[in-house]
Every structure is written in C-alpha cells, then in structure tokens.
Amino acid sequence: MLKIDHLTKRFGGLAAVNDVSTTIETGKINAIIGPNGAGKTTFFNLISCVHRPTSGTITFEGRDVTSLRTDEVARLGVARTFQTTALFDGATVLDNLIVGHRLRTHSGLFDVLRGSSRLREEERICREKARAALDFVGLSHIAQRLAGDITQEERKRVAFALALATDPKLLLLDEPAGGVNPEETLGLAELIRKMVRHGLTVCLIEHKMNMIMSLADKILVLSYGEKIAEGTPAEIRANPAVIDAYLGSDHAGV
Numbered sequence: 705m706l707k708i709d710h711l712t713k714r715f716g717g718l719a720a721v722n723d724v725s726t727t728i729e730t731g732k733i734n735a736i737i738g739p740n741g742a743g744k745t746t747f748f749n750l751i752s753c754v755h756r757p758t759s760g761t762i763t764f765e766g767r768d769v770t771s772l773r774t775d776e777v778a779r780l781g782v783a784r785t786f787q788t789t790a791l792f793d794g795a796t797v798l799d800n801l802i803v804g805h806r807l808r809t810h811s812g813l814f815d816v817l818r819g820s821s822r823l824r825e826e827e828r829i830c831r832e833k834a835r836a837a838l839d840f841v842g843l844s845h846i847a848q849r850l851a852g853d854i855t856q857e858e859r860k861r862v863a864f865a866l867a868l869a870t871d872p873k874l875l876l877l878d879e880p881a882g883g884v885n886p887e888e889t890l891g892l893a894e895l896i897r898k899m900v901r902h903g904l905t906v907c908l909i910e911h912k913m914n915m916i917m918s919l920a921d922k923i924l925v926l927s928y929g930e931k932i933a934e935g936t937p938a939e940i941r942a943n944p945a946v947i948d949a950y951l952g953s954d955h956a957g958v
C-alpha cells in the first residue's frame with residue numbers, strides 16, 4: 705500500500721529520519737516503535753505530508769506522493785491522529801468532527817466563503833460522515849457533550865473518528881493509547897482491530913509493548929532516525945539490537 709524509499713529528514717544538522725526504507729502492508733496492523741526522539745512522529749509527518757523529506761520518496765498505491773500537500777494526501781486516503789488531540793473544548797464533540805473533517809479535506813477557506821449550494825450539500829455529507837464515525841468508535845452517546853468535558857480515552861476515540869470521517873484507506877495513529885489506563889487500552893486495541901476488519905490499513909506508533917506485541921502484524925524499530933530492525937513481534941522480541949536499543953533486558957522474551 706505504502707512504499708518508503710531511502711527517506712531522510714534533516715532539521716539543521718540532525719537527521720530525525722535517516723535513510724529509512726520500508727513498506728506498510730495492506731490490511732495489516734503495522735507498528736513503529738523506538739525510544740523517545742527516534743523519529744517516529746517525524747516519520748508520520750513525512751507520510752502525511754506535514755513535512756517534505758530532505759531526500760527519498762513515498763509511494764502510496766503506486767503514486768508518488770512525496771511532494772503533495774496534507775489535504776491532497778488526505779483526499780487520496782491517508783489519515784492520521786496526533787500524540788495530543790487538539791479539540792475545540794467549547795464546542796460539542798459532533799461539531800468538532802464536522803469542523804475537523806473540513807480542515808482535513810480542504811485547502812482553504814475559499815469555498816466556505818462562496819456559500820454555494822454545493823457547499824450546503826457538502827455540509828450535509830460532512831454531518832452524516834461525522835455521525836457515522838462517532839457511531840463506529842462508540843461515542844454516539846456523547847455527540848452533544850462539550851469536548852472539554854470528555855475523558856482522555858474519549859478524546860482518543862474522537863481522534864480516531866476525526867481520522868475516519870475522511871474515509872481513509874490508511875490510518876496513521878500516533879500513540880493512540882497514550883495516557884489511558886490498561887483497561888481502556890484494551891478497548892482501544894479492540895477498536896483498532898475493528899477498523900482493520902472493516903478494510904482499513906493501520907500504522908501505529910506506541911510505547912505500550914503488551915499492546916504492540918499482541919496487536920501488530922509487523923513492527924518497524926527506529927533508533928536515532930534509523931531503521932534498526934523490522935519483523936514480526938516474535939522476531940522483534942528476540943532481536944539483540946532491539947533489546948539493546950529499546951526493549952532492555954527486562955522485556956526480553958516477555
């Protein structure tokens with residue numbers, strides 16, 4: 705589905721992502737792990753066209769998307785969540801989804817200002833998609849609650865819904881279970897499985913090793929911007945370089 709060739713991103717002298725080549729497999733749960741500062745979020749920023757790479761290419765479904773804008777790649781079917789979910793706390797959950805959908809799929813305010821009938825039709829579709837996405841993530845019952853009043857776990861589900869409302873094929877999740885308790889983490893893992901059952905491809909960054917090891921089909925390990933390993937959970941657990949750089953002997957064989 706997604707092919708990454710020799711991808712590098714430098715910030716000044718620092719190579720945040722350094723010559724990484726990999727693939728994201730269709731219909732699978734692909735995971736990225738690595739210590740803080742390893743370049744995981746930067747990797748997502750490159751795939752979702754928030755940043756332009758210094759060198760290398762990104763191919764999505766056979767098409768070179770390396771130099772597209774975020775809204776262009778979103779319309780092709782790449783959606784993402786962020787480590788922290790920015791919501792309009794004074795607006796309802798549903799309104800957040802409606803606005804979020806527009807921000808993700810439109811490049812500017814131009815057609816909002818035009819106020820055409822096409823726009824009203826678009827708004828109706830937006831609202832329908834927002835409701836369907838809320839239903840999918842199990843949040844229909846809080847559609848009218850203010851975003852500022854919901855729990856961290858509900859915010860994570862809203863982040864999923866925001867991404868789903870754009871009808872993605874590939875969903876990039878940046879620490880989807882960050883800051884939620886173990887029981888809620890299981891619920892979010894189940895939701896990720898449900899998305900894959902419905903035909904989505906998922907790539908997630910996560911620190912929670914139990915979650916990753918039980919969820920991922922394939923794991924990519926980054927350290928100091930470089931790919932140090934790639935494989936199944938069993939292969940990654942047994943890889944000496946990964947244990948050294950990230951897992952530590954405490955986790956070995958767990």
Ligand SMILES: Nc1ncnc2c1ncn2[C@@H]1O[C@H](COP(=O)(O)OP(=O)(O)O)[C@@H](O)[C@H]1O
Pocket residue numbers: 715718720738739740741742743744745746747
């Ligand atoms: N916009 C940026 N400008 C400068 N440096 C950045 C920027 N984004 C990330 N970095 C640096 O790149 C490295 C990788 O960061 P990041 O991708 O956020 O790591 P991770 O998500 O794995 O914790 C870090 O050293 C970070 O400080």
Ligand SMILES: [Mg+2]
Pocket residue numbers: 744745746787
């Ligand atoms: Mg990060």
